[in-house]
Amino acid sequence: MYNFDFMSDEHKMIQEAARDFAQREIVPVAEHFDHTGEFPLANVRKMGELGFMGIEVPEEYGGAEMDTLAYTLVMEEISKADASHGTIVSVNNSLYGKGLLIFGTHEQKKEWLEPIANGENIGAYSLTEPMSGSDSGNMASRAVLNSSGTHYIINGRKSWVTSAPYADRIVVFCMTEPEKKHKGVTAFLIDTKEPGFSRGKTEPKLGIRASATSEIIFDNYECPVDRVLGKPGEGFKIAMTILDAGRVGIAGQALGIADAALTASIAYAQEREAFGQKIGQFQMIQQKLADMKCRVEASRLLTYQAAVEADIAKKTGQRITLAASMAKLFASETAMWVTTEAIQIHGGMGYSKEMPLERYFRDAKITQIYEGTSEIQRMVIARQLTGLR
Ligand code: CAA
Numbered sequence: 001m002y003n004f005d006f007m008s009d010e011h012k013m014i015q016e017a018a019r020d021f022a023q024r025e026i027v028p029v030a031e032h033f034d035h036t037g038e039f040p041l042a043n044v045r046k047m048g049e050l051g052f053m054g055i056e057v058p059e060e061y062g063g064a065e066m067d068t069l070a071y072t073l074v075m076e077e078i079s080k081a082d083a084s085h086g087t088i089v090s091v092n093n094s095l096y097g098k099g100l101l102i103f104g105t106h107e108q109k110k111e112w113l114e115p116i117a118n119g120e121n122i123g124a125y126s127l128t129e130p131m132s133g134s135d136s137g138n139m140a141s142r143a144v145l146n147s148s149g150t151h152y153i154i155n156g157r158k159s160w161v162t163s164a165p166y167a168d169r170i171v172v173f174c175m176t177e178p179e180k181k182h183k184g185v186t187a188f189l190i191d192t193k194e195p196g197f198s199r200g201k202t203e204p205k206l207g208i209r210a211s212a213t214s215e216i217i218f219d220n221y222e223c224p225v226d227r228v229l230g231k232p233g234e235g236f237k238i239a240m241t242i243l244d245a246g247r248v249g250i251a252g253q254a255l256g257i258a259d260a261a262l263t264a265s266i267a268y269a270q271e272r273e274a275f276g277q278k279i280g281q282f283q284m285i286q287q288k289l290a291d292m293k294c295r296v297e298a299s300r301l302l303t304y305q306a307a308v309e310a311d312i313a314k315k316t317g318q319r320i321t322l323a324a325s326m327a328k329l330f331a332s333e334t335a336m337w338v339t340t341e342a343i344q345i346h347g348g349m350g351y352s353k354e355m356p357l358e359r360y361f362r363d364a365k366i367t368q369i370y371e372g373t374s375e376i377q378r379m380v381i382a383r384q385l386t387g388l389r
Contacts, residue, residue, distance in 0.1 A: 004304065006069070006304075006308055007069070010066065010070070011069055011070055011073060014051075014055075014064075014066060014070045014073060014074060015070075015073040015074075015077060017050060018050075018052065018073065018074040018077035018078055019077040019080075021046070021047070021050060021052075021078075022077050022078050022080060022081035022082075022085075023081060025043060025046065026040075026043060026078065026081035026082045026085050027081045027082070029043070030081060030082035030084075030085075030210075030356065030359070031353075031356065031359070033082070033084060033209070033210035034082075034084065034209050034210060034359050035209075035353075036210075037204075037209045037210060038210060039088075039165070039166055039210060039211070039212045040084070040085060040088075040210055041166070043085060044085075044088055044119060044122065045119055045120075046119075047078075047085070047089060047119060048118050048119010048120065049118075049119060051063070051064030051066075052064075052074050052078070052089055052093075052119075053089065053092045053093065053116065053117060053118065053119040054092070054093065054097055054113070054116065054117025054118060054119075055070050055071040055074060055093055056068060056070075056071055056093065056097065056098070056101060057097055057101065057113055057117035061109045061110065061113045061114050061117055062113065062114035062115070062117040062118040063097075063113070063117035063118075064117075067307075067311045067314075068245070068248060068307045068308075068310035068311050068314075069304065069307040069308055069311060071093055071094070071248075071249060071252075071307070072248055072249065072251070072252040072303060072304065072306075072307040073252070074089065074252075075089060075090060075249045075250075075252030075253050075256065076252045076253070076255050076256040076259070076303075077256065078256065079252065079253040079254075079255075079256030079257055079260075080256040080257070080259055080260040080263075081260075082210070083207070083208050083253055083256070083257050083360075083363035083364075083366075083367075084208045084209060084210035084211040084363070085210070086252075086253040086256060087162060087163075087208050087211040087253070087366075088122075088162075088163060088211055089249075090246065090249040090250060090253060091123065091124055091125060091162045091163045092116055092119075092122065092123050092163070093249065094242065094245045094246040094248075094249045095123075095124070095125030095162070095171070095242060095243075095246050095371075096116060096123025096124060096125055096169065096170075096171055097113060097116060097117065097123065098241075098242050098245040098246070099125070099171050099187065099229055099238055099241075099242045100112055100113045100171070100189075100229065101113070102238075102241060102242075103187070103229050103230040103234075103238050103241075104229060107226075108189065108226075108227075108229070112169055112189050115168070115169075116168075116169060121168035121169060122163055122166045122167045122168055122169075123163070123167060123168070123169050123170070123171070124161050124162060124163040124164050124167035124169070124170040124171075125161070125162075125170065125171050125242065125246075126158040126161045126164070126170050126171070126172045126173065126190075126216055127139075127158075127173045127239050127243075128158065128159055128160045128161070129141060129156070129157065129158050129159055130157060130159050130215075133160075134372070134373060134375070134376050136173075136236075136239065137181060137182045137185065137236055139156075139173065139174065139175055139185070140156060140157075140175075141154065141155065141156020141157065141158060141172075141174040141175060141218065142154070142155055142156055142174060142175050142176075142178070143155075143174040143175070143176050143186060143188065143223065144176070145176070145225075146222075149225065150224065150225060151222040151223060151224055151225065152174075152176070152186075152188065152222075152223045152225065152228070153220055153221070153222060153223075154172070154174055154188065154190075154196070154218040154220075154221040154222075154223055155218050155219060155220060155221075156174060156217075156218050157200065157215060157216075157217050157218075158172065158215065158216050158217075158218075159200075159215045160203065160213060160215075160370075161213065161214060161215065161216050162211060162212075162213050162370070163211065163212060163213075164199060164212065164213065164214040164215075164216050165199060165202055165212040165213075165214045166212055167192055168191070168192055168193070169189065169190065169191060169192065170189075170190045170192060170216065171187055171188070171189060171190070171229060171242075172187070172188050172190045172216075172218075173185055173186070173187055173188075173235045173236075173238075173239050174186060174188060174218075174235075176232055176233065176235075177232075177233065180233065182236040183233050183236070184233060185233070185235035185236040185239070186228055186232045186233060186234070186235040187228065187229035187230055187234070187235040187238045187239065188223045188227055188228060188229065189223075189227040189228075189229055190221070190223065190227075192216075194221065194222075195221070195222075196218060196219050196220050196221030196222060197216065197217070197218060197221050198216070198217045198219070199214050199215065199216055199217070200214060200215030200216065200217050201214060201215055202214040205366075206362050206365060206366075207359070207362035207363040207364070207365055207366050208363050208366050209362075240321075241319075243371055243372060244310075244319065244320050244321050244324045244325075245310060245320075245324070246371045247306075247324040247325060247327065247328035247371050247372060247377075248303065248306045248307050248310055248320070248323075248324050248327060248328070250328050250331075250332065250367055250370070250371050251299070251302065251303040251306060251324075251327035251328045251330075251331040251332070252303055252307075252331075253367060254299065254328070254331035254332040254334065254335035254364065254367040255296070255299045255300055255303050255331050255334075255335070257335045257339065257360050257363055257364050257367070258292075258295070258296050258299060258331070258334050258335040258338040258339065258364070259296055260356070260360055261292075261335075261338050261339045261341075261342035261357060261360045261361075261364075262289075262292045262293060262296050262338055262342065264342060264346070264355070264356070264357060264360075265288075265289060265292065265341070265342045265345045265346070266280075266289060268345060268346055268349075269285050269289060269345060279345070285345060288341045288344070288345060289345075291341075292337075292338045292341055292342070295334040295337065295338060296334060296338060298330065298334070299327075299330055299331040299334045299335075302323075302326055302327040302330050302331065303327045303331055305323060305327070306320060306323040306324050306326070306327035309323045309324075310323075310324070321380060321384055322380075322381060322384040322385075325372070325377040325380040325381050325384070326377075326381060328367075328371065328372065328377055329374055329377035329378065329381065331367070332364070332367035332368045332374060333368065333374060335364035335367050335368075336361075336364045336365060336367070336368055338364075339357070339360045339361040339363075339364040340361060342357050342360065342361075343357050343358065343361055
């Protein structure tokens with residue numbers, strides 16, 4: 001629709017490749033995976049082969065060496081087909097990969113990024129705990145340096161860890177110096193095959209049912225000191241920096257869901273007849289379609305803008321907090337609203353599991369919740385505007 005002159009030929013190529021894969025390989029199986037709640041492992045491996053699991057990771061570490069805009073375009077196209085696949089792509093790329101890319105040493109990137117970037121392994125990110133969600137600095141899990149100074153001993157329970165049931169590696173945030181609050185959080189690189197790590201209950205979810213989410217438990221897990229990501233005490237800032245990047249991806253996911261619901265609604269309005277005419281000829285349907293389109297395109301502009309800012313920030317080092325939160329807030333609210341209206345346009349068919357509209361609606365809801373609720377995004381935006389806390 002627009003001539004986005006910031007999109008290079010490479011961007012258009014990866015967008016096309018993602019669209020082609022999503023429509024050919026994901027659309028036909030999306031309903032099955034939503035219904036069964038199975039994890040789409042075969043498709044995850046294929047996405048790894050196509051470079052979608054480590055889009056911004058340099059080739060040196062097994063990735064596609066593209067930029068945040070490319071990642072966002074892939075998120076949009078994959079999520080148009082199925083938001084669960086989008087979630088898995090997002091966690092690998094941003095929540096796991098981004099932290100290593102920005103804060104990892106060369107050795108850490110070599111060992112911890114490469115198998116994830118090519119899709120052989122799956123990565124996850126764990127910040128939330130049963131008693132700390134939005135208030136993420138208030139965590140109870142503890143990591144204590146052993147007497148010889150070689151290992152941190154980690155104990156605690158983390159919750160709502162996306163991809164955890166299948167994750168090989170996880171970036172985990174724990175308190176090392178509780179008296180320092182935010183400045184006492186440290187980020188660790190965890191291998192899920194090691195002793196002291198286990199998984200708790202898997203969450204039965206309303207939407208994104210094919211993405212797997214569970215608790216993880218640490219019982220005297222020994223993490224060598226060279227597996228601290230960044231420096232001890234830097235964990236909260238690392239967690240927030242990663243979330244800024246992650247929120248751009250979730251905006252792309254929400255945009256994809258909303259666009260899919262709008263596309264289906266336009267087609268239905270052109271075909272379905274009532275009272276002797278196409279329902280698209282009724283002003284009330286026209287109003288819905290027009291408003292849906294405006295909000296989808298406004299989401300697209302905010303989302304692509306945030307992605308472009310993220311790419312500029314790689315050189316300038318500036319934070320993308322405002323752009324990321326605006327894109328995530330607006331796109332996720334749009335996804336929820338557009339999918340609601342899409343069901344209304346489809347009437348009973350929208351409510352039926354015979355069509356994907358009700359899946360879009362259930363999947364859209366999580367985009368207003370994870371990686372920071374809409375309420376948290378509004379708080380972040382207002383703080384960025386006023387400088388007040
Ligand atoms: N980038 C870098 N640093 C940041 C930052 C950012 N975006 N945001 C805050 N910081 C820094 C601040 O500058 C401050 O540093 P100083 O002490 O040096 O000044 C420090 O972090 C503390 O900041 P605040 O005082 O603002 O912290 P706060 O306690 O008020 O919390 C918050 C801020 C925005 C509410 C934050 O806690 C937040 O984003 N909460 C939501 C958490 C979230 O999104 N959780 C979802 C987790 S992932 C998930 O959903 C599961 C999954 O697997 C997908």
